[in-house]
Amino acid sequence: MIVPPLLEVSGLRTEFETARGTILAVDGVSFTIERGEVLGLVGESGCGKSVTSLSILRLVPPPGRVAAGRILLEGEDLLAKDAEAMRRVRGARIGMVFQEPMTSLNPVFSIGDQIAAAALAHGGGRTAAWRRAVEMLQLVQVPSARERVGDYPHQLSGGLRQRAMLALALVSGPRLLIADEPTTALDVTIQAQILDLLRRLQAERGMSVLMITHDLGVVAELCHRVAVIYAGRIVEMGPVARIFERPLHPYTRGLLRCLPHPSRFGRPLFSIEGVPPDLRRTPVGCRFAPRCPDVIESCRRVEPALTEREPGHSVACPVST
């Protein structure tokens, strides 16, 4: 018997019904995450990364809704679960870390209090929960955790807050961690520390991670595979090394060229011309066509499907070779 992947998302479609038309924030996204694998979901602002992660947790804020697709966690369809069953999944099997460490902790309780409350929800007494909070803070390498456990979020630096967030997400021992731009709001040295910590925790616990980011540097550091998403669709997906070496989709290439590089010192940074399409009226054909340097005639008529070029490496572009 084949063990199903930890998470299998297929044909996910999330819409936002607005007064001025339906916004297709995520349109037919499919990917899998194996046990112990780190998948990077890369794209620019508003392309549907965060909505994808919220869809998995079924926490898309109204008027958004998951319109179609299947989300299988260890073979169980999350979209078919009732609210109570889904709540239990959120608590125990999927953890989530957010971008903004300033606002993602409750300002009126100490971090220990918050972690202990999460621990308490999974059984055990108060003292045990408090001890667990200290352990968790030690696990995420908060220095002198025993003293800091009583600190309030505003007393911690951004990096420490992000560690506390991580402790909070991991206290229930989830198999899948969704990290939504966890390092974006931090400065570079702290970013590196948090990425190190994430990598270590991931390896130690054999946890799977869905890493949402717009930073290809983060992807290179941490991820095994990467999916590039543009205007609600995955345009390219494959192993990290492969994508960095030989990107096939013009958008991926563009993204990679946007990275600052010493060889281009003194010259202006590259940027992809134009803006992403309006998601209320996605153009016929390829969504990237209006901005694509290699566009051909058929791109504007037929939307290219994601096809596998080499084992494990798929791309949705008829032009690229």
Place this chain on the structure above:
Amino acid sequence: MTDAAVATDALPAPARVRPRPSFRAVFGITVLLLMSASALLAPRLAPWDPSRQMLLKRLRPPAWEARGLREHPLGTDHLGRDILSRILYGGRVSLGVSLSSVALAATLGVGLGLSAGFFGGRTDAIIMRVVDVFLAVPYILLAMGVVFALGPSLLNVILVMGATRWVQFARIVRADVLSIREREFVVGARARGNRAPRLLLRHVLPNALTPIIVVATLELAFMIIYESALSFLGLGVQPPTPTWGWMLADGRNYIATAWWLATFPGLAIMLTVLAVNLLGDWLRDALDPRLRL
């Protein structure tokens, strides 16, 4: 104070220091305790029966004035009743009614405001339309109707006052909840599988406490006046039971010739409201961990 300022400048912020009882807190608590104690002990403290009329001694000024009488320290009113005794007795009604009606209004309003803001959609629409109705109909008119139907009693007055003023709480709480529920820690708590009641009580309500305390202190002052307005219309606590608001309204007619009729109950109201405001102010700061430095 200066010591503390120097200390915080010189050292990194200390981890946790309990808020020191400030002047505001000490003053507020002392005044409120004195007020409540004197109201509770009114029968023992008051030199006279508050409704006893002594027409020969009407409109006597406080004891220190030329025409003042030693047995009436704060003077007498137009029916010759002792003002001090009436203030002591009046405190029972005024404090009791205003505190209980604010408590009732806050409970109702905070509960409904929380649900409206948090659940949104239809719940919000229904609750806020009810709020609109309450705001559109003058509350005095509403209170008149209800008291008229139920009959004027102390309990009914409290119920009516609470039930007409909850909208103040509901509106302010809802507005605050609308922004709090979008903050990431609420989404995060939801993503950790917390149920709605827990989200509300642990994550949303504590962060909405500041405006609630402010509104509650303002409403307390309002309720004292509100009660007197109802009494004035004959719907509140019935004369001859003294209340501060009623004494104030009554003394208004004599303000040019006998200032003490309105002044002393006015001072009692002012002192109470001031004490409650200072206490509320201090409470707000004391409950905010960000200010505990």
